[in-house]
Amino acid sequence: MNINYSMTPTPKEKEEIIHNDAEAEYQLVYSNVLPISRNYCHSKCVIGGGYYRVYISVVMVLVPTIFHWIASVRWLIVDYNIAWFIPSLFFFCTIVLLDIFTTNANPGIIPRKIRMIGITPQRCKTCDENVQLQNAEYVTRKYCVTCLIVRPLRSSHCSYCNNCVDKFDHHCPWLGNCVGRRNYRSYFFLLFWSVMYLAYIMVCSLAGLLVPIEKPWSWKAFLKSWKSHYFLEPFIFLYCFVCFGLIGYLFTRHVIQISFGQTTNEKRKKLRAYDMGFIKNWTDFLFSPIPPPFPLLRSKPKKTKQAKMIQEYMPLQIELQTPPNGIDVKIEK
Numbered sequence: 001m002n003i004n005y006s007m008t009p010t011p012k013e014k015e016e017i018i019h020n021d022a023e024a025e026y027q028l029v030y031s032n033v034l035p036i037s038r039n040y041c042h043s044k045c046v047i048g049g050g051y052y053r054v055y056i057s058v059v060m061v062l063v064p065t066i067f068h069w070i071a072s073v074r075w076l077i078v079d080y081n082i083a084w085f086i087p088s089l090f091f092f093c094t095i096v097l098l099d100i101f102t103t104n105a106n107p108g109i110i111p112r113k114i115r116m117i118g119i120t121p122q123r124c125k126t127c128d129e130n131v132q133l134q135n136a137e138y139v140t141r142k143y144c145v146t147c148l149i150v151r152p153l154r155s156s157h158c159s160y161c162n163n164c165v166d167k168f169d170h171h172c173p174w175l176g177n178c179v180g181r182r183n184y185r186s187y188f189f190l191l192f193w194s195v196m197y198l199a200y201i202m203v204c205s206l207a208g209l210l211v212p213i214e215k216p217w218s219w220k221a222f223l224k225s226w227k228s229h230y231f232l233e234p235f236i237f238l239y240c241f242v243c244f245g246l247i248g249y250l251f252t253r254h255v256i257q258i259s260f261g262q263t264t265n266e267k268r269k270k271l272r273a274y275d276m277g278f279i280k281n282w283t284d285f286l287f288s289p290i291p292p293p294f295p296l297l298r299s300k301p302k303k304t305k306q307a308k309m310i311q312e313y314m315p316l317q318i319e320l321q322t323p324p325n326g327i328d329v330k331i332e333k
Contacts, residue, residue, distance in 0.1 A: 037161040037177075039106065043296040046106045048161045048177035054103050057174040061099075064201065064239055065092055071232040072204040084204070091197035098190040099175070106293040107180030108166030110155060113148040137273040154274065156265050166291075170264040179264075182290050188258070191251040198244040205237040258285050 037048045068088065076084035141150050144157050147164045151157070156168035158178050167181035179187045257267055259282070261275035276284065 037163055039296045043293045044106055045104045051176035053173050054176045064236055067232050067236050068201050072208040075208050087200055094193050098186050102183050102186045102190055103175045103177050105183040107178040108182045110164040110166055111294050111296050139273050168265050188254055194247050195251050198240045201240045202237055205233045208233045
């Protein structure tokens, strides 16, 4: 890397600028475009943008589960068998574990390039690349002006987390995290087990409402049965019915997209360049290994004296050139 100065700094200043802490430069010079997400556990875990909504989704699962156990399951255990409680406990624990993993897993965040001093996204030159796939279709690898990288195929920049994500599907607001290559499978099974759990709760609620009613049926018998169950089952059934319709629609949509080899992002763009056929698409989705996460910079690097020197040169105008053998940065006053 060659740095040519039109103004002559002292040797000490020049050394401090060149040998600076890259992570501190990343934060202090470009604090306005820092990723919103926070990574930990050696980049294996990530907390994305809008993480507070996770607590809302947890409450939406926990409250009907508690009411279901109080009203329906308690009655089924007393009058029939404790085996009715086992499926409910299994579904609930599975959903909680999948929710924790999907929410905190690194979706496949692609590391940014360390930015040169004073370079802004507006001054960066884009360099999109056209790539021909095995099926003879052409796709474009686009240049990200925020991350300063040419994104891999099927990747996209998430505006919520401010990161480029490998095989980006979408940003889930209820999980507070992106859904990408590394957590899409767990997200899909989270939807699957949620649909199964909601169906089970609705069946138990109907059983709790209809089975104990003495024949001939009448509104008086209905009210007597509902009163013994604290009037919870009608509300549980209606709540789960609405959620079953919404999550069931989402699950069905992802089943169709996987069958055609599409992500949600590609579906919006009407792109079907990666379709390998029904069987290969599902085989790739179910059995392809999850790649290790890319190493990411610390979200909050420490401030150093070298990084403070960078701020003094932020007003300088910089011209970025890309010769074949490297990057030259020309600084002018």
